[in-house]
Amino acid sequence: MKMNNRLKIGIVILTIMVLGSFLLPLFHNADPTKQGTFPKNLPPSLAHVLGTNSLGQDLFWWLVYAVRNSLILGVSVSIFTTLIAGTVGLTAGYIGGGSDRVIMTLTDVIIAIPVFPILIVLATLVRGQTSFLIVSVILIFFGWAWGARRVRSMALSLREREFINVAKFSGSTTLKIVFREVFPYVFAFMVVDFINAILWVINTEAALAVIGLSNVEIPTLGSIVFWALNYNALFIGQYMWIVAPVVATVVLFLGLFLTSTGYNQMYATRRGHS
Amino acid sequence: MIRLNNIVATYTTTRGEVSAVDGVNLEIPTGKIIGIAGESGCGKSTLLKVIYGDLIYPLALKTGSVQYGFDSFGQEVTTSDIKEYWFKRISYIPQSSMSSLNPVIRINKQFTDHLDPSTDKAKVLEDVRAYVQKLDLPPEAIDAYPHQLSGGMRQRIMVAMGTFFNPDIILADEPTTALDVVVQKGILLLLMGLQEETKSTIFFVSHDMGVHYQITHKMLIMYAAKVVEFGDSDIIFTEPLHPYTRMLIESLPTIGDDHLRTGVSGRPPSLWEDLTGCRFAPRCPLATELCQTTEPEFKEYRRGHFAACHYAENTYQSSEIAILYDHHPQNQSPE
Amino acid sequence: MTIILKTSHLNKVYKLGGFFNRIKINALDDVNLTVESDEPVIISVVGESGSGKTTLAKVILRLVEPTSGSAHVYDRLVAGKGDKPSNREFLNSVQPIFQNPFEAFSSHRTVDTYLSDTAVRVTKLSKTEAVDAMTEALHLVGLDYRDVRGKYSNQFSGGELQRVSIARALIPHPEIIVADEPVSMIDASLRMNIINLFLSLKEEYERSFLYITHDLATAYYISDYIAVMYRGSIVEFGDAKAILADPQHPYTQLLLDSIPEIGKKWQRKRIALADIEAKEFQFTGCRYCNRCPIAEDKCVTERPPAVKKVDGRDVYCHFA
Numbered sequence: 001m002k003m004n005n006r007l008k009i010g011i012v013i014l015t016i017m018v019l020g021s022f023l024l025p026l027f028h029n030a031d032p033t034k035q036g037t038f039p040k041n042l043p044p045s046l047a048h049v050l051g052t053n054s055l056g057q058d059l060f061w062w063l064v065y066a067v068r069n070s071l072i073l074g075v076s077v078s079i080f081t082t083l084i085a086g087t088v089g090l091t092a093g094y095i096g097g098g099s100d101r102v103i104m105t106l107t108d109v110i111i112a113i114p115v116f117p118i119l120i121v122l123a124t125l126v127r128g129q130t131s132f133l134i135v136s137v138i139l140i141f142f143g144w145a146w147g148a149r150r151v152r153s154m155a156l157s158l159r160e161r162e163f164i165n166v167a168k169f170s171g172s173t174t175l176k177i178v179f180r181e182v183f184p185y186v187f188a189f190m191v192v193d194f195i196n197a198i199l200w201v202i203n204t205e206a207a208l209a210v211i212g213l214s215n216v217e218i219p220t221l222g223s224i225v226f227w228a229l230n231y232n233a234l235f236i237g238q239y240m241w242i243v244a245p246v247v248a249t250v251v252l253f254l255g256l257f258l259t260s261t262g263y264n265q266m267y268a269t270r271r272g273h274s
Numbered sequence: 275m276i277r278l279n280n281i282v283a284t285y286t287t288t289r290g291e292v293s294a295v296d297g298v299n300l301e302i303p304t305g306k307i308i309g310i311a312g313e314s315g316c317g318k319s320t321l322l323k324v325i326y327g328d329l330i331y332p333l334a335l336k337t338g339s340v341q342y343g344f345d346s347f348g349q350e351v352t353t354s355d356i357k358e359y360w361f362k363r364i365s366y367i368p369q370s371s372m373s374s375l376n377p378v379i380r381i382n383k384q385f386t387d388h389l390d391p392s393t394d395k396a397k398v399l400e401d402v403r404a405y406v407q408k409l410d411l412p413p414e415a416i417d418a419y420p421h422q423l424s425g426g427m428r429q430r431i432m433v434a435m436g437t438f439f440n441p442d443i444i445l446a447d448e449p450t451t452a453l454d455v456v457v458q459k460g461i462l463l464l465l466m467g468l469q470e471e472t473k474s475t476i477f478f479v480s481h482d483m484g485v486h487y488q489i490t491h492k493m494l495i496m497y498a499a500k501v502v503e504f505g506d507s508d509i510i511f512t513e514p515l516h517p518y519t520r521m522l523i524e525s526l527p528t529i530g531d532d533h534l535r536t537g538v539s540g541r542p543p544s545l546w547e548d549l550t551g552c553r554f555a556p557r558c559p560l561a562t563e564l565c566q567t568t569e570p571e572f573k574e575y576r577r578g579h580f581a582a583c584h585y586a587e588n589t590y591q592s593s594e595i596a597i598l599y600d601h602h603p604q605n606q607s608p609e
Numbered sequence: 610m611t612i613i614l615k616t617s618h619l620n621k622v623y624k625l626g627g628f629f630n631r632i633k634i635n636a637l638d639d640v641n642l643t644v645e646s647d648e649p650v651i652i653s654v655v656g657e658s659g660s661g662k663t664t665l666a667k668v669i670l671r672l673v674e675p676t677s678g679s680a681h682v683y684d685r686l687v688a689g690k691g692d693k694p695s696n697r698e699f700l701n702s703v704q705p706i707f708q709n710p711f712e713a714f715s716s717h718r719t720v721d722t723y724l725s726d727t728a729v730r731v732t733k734l735s736k737t738e739a740v741d742a743m744t745e746a747l748h749l750v751g752l753d754y755r756d757v758r759g760k761y762s763n764q765f766s767g768g769e770l771q772r773v774s775i776a777r778a779l780i781p782h783p784e785i786i787v788a789d790e791p792v793s794m795i796d797a798s799l800r801m802n803i804i805n806l807f808l809s810l811k812e813e814y815e816r817s818f819l820y821i822t823h824d825l826a827t828a829y830y831i832s833d834y835i836a837v838m839y840r841g842s843i844v845e846f847g848d849a850k851a852i853l854a855d856p857q858h859p860y861t862q863l864l865l866d867s868i869p870e871i872g873k874k875w876q877r878k879r880i881a882l883a884d885i886e887a888k889e890f891q892f893t894g895c896r897y898c899n900r901c902p903i904a905e906d907k908c909v910t911e912r913p914p915a916v917k918k919v920d921g922r923d924v925y926c927h928f929a
Contacts, residue, residue: 171730
């Protein structure tokens with residue numbers, strides 16, 4: 001399979017972001033959130049690549065930890081949402097019948113609930129103490145439904161394909177058919193959904209953090225912006241404080257987006273050839 | 275005359291360029307139904323696209339041109355400017371009406387979409403309503419959305435669209451393949467009736483030799499991107515010059531005839547391979563060493579009857595080939 | 610004699626539309642067919658789209674439950690109420706070939722895995738026996754196991770894939786193979802190779818076939834029996850050569866008359882093209898009545914019964 005440029009660029013960006021944010025902290029023991037570690041308002045230099053902010057924190061290290069934490073949250077939540085979406089979608093779509101109706105009603109209810117307002121309400125109730133775990137659970141709860149719907153509709157159309165019947169007449173059990181005939185077709189879409197889910201999770205958490213509703217003590221891409229806004233970074237000329245996380249977020253999103261669409265494209269052309 | 279001058283049409287793929295039509299040189303009389311037959315991948319649909327001037331990437335006309343036999347302001351129309359005469363002087367009837375009709379637009383609008391803004395559309399639609407009745411369609415049919423009609427009705431709408439503006443040339447790409455035989459017969463009879471009235475030239479692509487036998491005046495047989503035989507249908511179906519044509523005709527069973535029939539064994543060569551000699555040689559029961567090494571010339575053996583076979587001459591001069599066929603192991607009749 | 614195929618009062622009703630405007634489509638309407646023989650036979654079911662021929666095949670393949678009635682294949686009940694064989698026993702006696710060879714195998718699996726699955730799971734062979742069985746089955750259809758092994762479906766032509774499908778179906782040595790339009794997606798020039806394969810499998814390998822098709826010419830060429838269907842009902846059923854030499858139901862006549870055959874030019878008569886398919890399913894009388902040239906009032910109100918003719922055929926027409 002030949003990779004297209006889109007996918008190559010995406011993977012390069014993600015590799016740099018992942019390796020950077022996971023390896024660099026190994027050489028740095030200090031807590032980036034601790035205030036007054038360094039002199040305030042230093043311009044970028046060799047010692048402080050992005051300079052320091054008005055709280056005396058090194059922006060570069062803040063950012064490194066933020067990217068790492070956002071990625072951990074995004075990936076771990078997405079693993080769960082994708083697994084749930086796959087299981088639910090395949091069950092509803094392939095096995096169908098009564099289970100399909102029950103599962104899809106549930107899925108539609110979850111899709112119909114507007115996630116963000118609910119998150120705001122929940123986060124306000126436990127303001128300040130929102131642990132990462134609670135945020136994750138809420139995101140998982142709301143995050144699987146769209147994916148499940150997509151997997152289901154694919155499984156539903158695959159069920160009518162001739163090779164499913166051929167497999168039946170070759171003595172395959174229902175479970176075998178789901179795994180060997182249906183799943184390989186759904187897999188590529190689940191990969192794309194997985195990457196998109198990471199995007200969505202990072203995005204949602206950042207949005208919550210910016211308005212102070214996530215746990216702002218933990219560095220994430222959202223919490224930097226929260227602190228920057230809190231200390232009027234723009235007003236006091238601390239542009240780097242706000243520009244750096246925004247640029248990092250955009251680059252990370254670009255990496256995820258290019259990987260997701262690039263993979264999709266590669267998969268589509270491969271199927272076109274076969 | 276419609277002239278196809280040394281047409282080479284290629285598709286660009288990830289593996290490079292491949293010639294789907296590889297050197298077609300023909301003069302085709304107008305006012306006839308010309309059948310184009312051959313196996314899938316032989317280039318028959320590509321040739322039709324070239325004639326229609328529908329050259330969209332990855333398809334490209336590498337060399338050659340089509341002369342359509344009509345002028346415009348004293349200039350002969352060729353492939354490069356045929357697009358301006360779409361619908362008016364040349365039209366296209368596709369295989370699948372479902373994918374060529376826009377499902378969310380009423381048929382009447384699709385009928386008049388390509389017309390100049392200055393045309394009186396209401397007047398045209400009035401004429402269309404009268405015209406579709408010739409095709410056994412109710413006039414209201416054109417006010418429907420495509421999905422409201424049956425497959426047979428939609429295909430008749432396509433025929434109506436392709437013939438309404440009375441074009442000189444009509445290109446039909448397997449227009450009835452997806453339909454049931456009864457509907458197919460009905461539509462083909464209608465098409466034949468229209469052609470007799472208007473004397474337009476119809477290029478009719480089909481893989482079904484039976485359909486060709488019923489409706490065509492001239493036959494053009496393609497094999498692996500080349501034309502292997504061209505001539506009057508009556509003669510082609512009784513005394514074909516090329517063994518491939520003969521095998522195509524004889525592979526069809528007929529009711530009441532209990533002779534053992536055989537298909538053509540093997541499959542066409544891949545166009546990616548180095549093709550020397552006659553392209554049909556590997557599957558031909560008559561192939562000799564000459565066929566393996568030298569490509570037969572496409573030439574006129576009888577008046578208006580062309581073929582590309584080293585042994586075409588033999589076929590009509592003697593019944594030798596028939597004997598050869600009967601002795602070929604694939605063609606042994608049962609006792 | 611063995612009952613090769615017997616359907617009695619087989620019905621399949623599909624409901625279309627919502628709660629209020631629901632209509633019933635009798636995709637199979639009281640289908641009664643009996644073929645008894647000691648020799649293997651090829652039975653063709655011929656009809657246009659919407660005739661119910663594919664539904665009939667699916668009922669016999671147990672892919673669709675009939676609404677009422679029963680079907681027997683080789684003395685075994687395969688559909689309807691009663692004591693049915695186990696799934697494995699069924700797969701060992703009835704196997705299918707489907708229409709689209711390019712769709713018969715997943716593009717994510719090599720085609721030989723379907724063959725080995727059949728050998729191991731259905732026939733319960735060991736791994737080494739399975740290879741022998743596959744080699745033998747592929748040899749019967751003119752292919753070499755070494756050329757098939759490890760390849761995906763996009764590495765074959767349509768004709769080759771259809772042969773692989775047939776080989777797969779042959780592995781459990783089924784008594785009957787149900788072939789649903791097996792050659793309609795294959796180039797006309799290659800069709801006869803597959804059709805001849807069916808004939809030789811019947812004669813040399815003693816397999817029966819249920820051949821579902823819209824093509825009367827190939828049906829004539831290979832069948833012993835033929836059933837012509839129209840809108841869910843049988844219109845004519847009996848000896849294939851007799852029926853096609855002298856069709857007695859007006860619909861069979863029309864169908865026969867519509868084949869584009871070489872050597873027999875069509876008469877240039879306009880034919881009426883009916884476009885009310887769904888409505889025809891609702892007719893209480895003969896479903897062909899509004900297109901039939903000889904229909905009378907009786908045809909509209911009364912369902913024609915099977916009329917047994919001297920040559921053993923059933924004709925479902927008031928004027929047979």
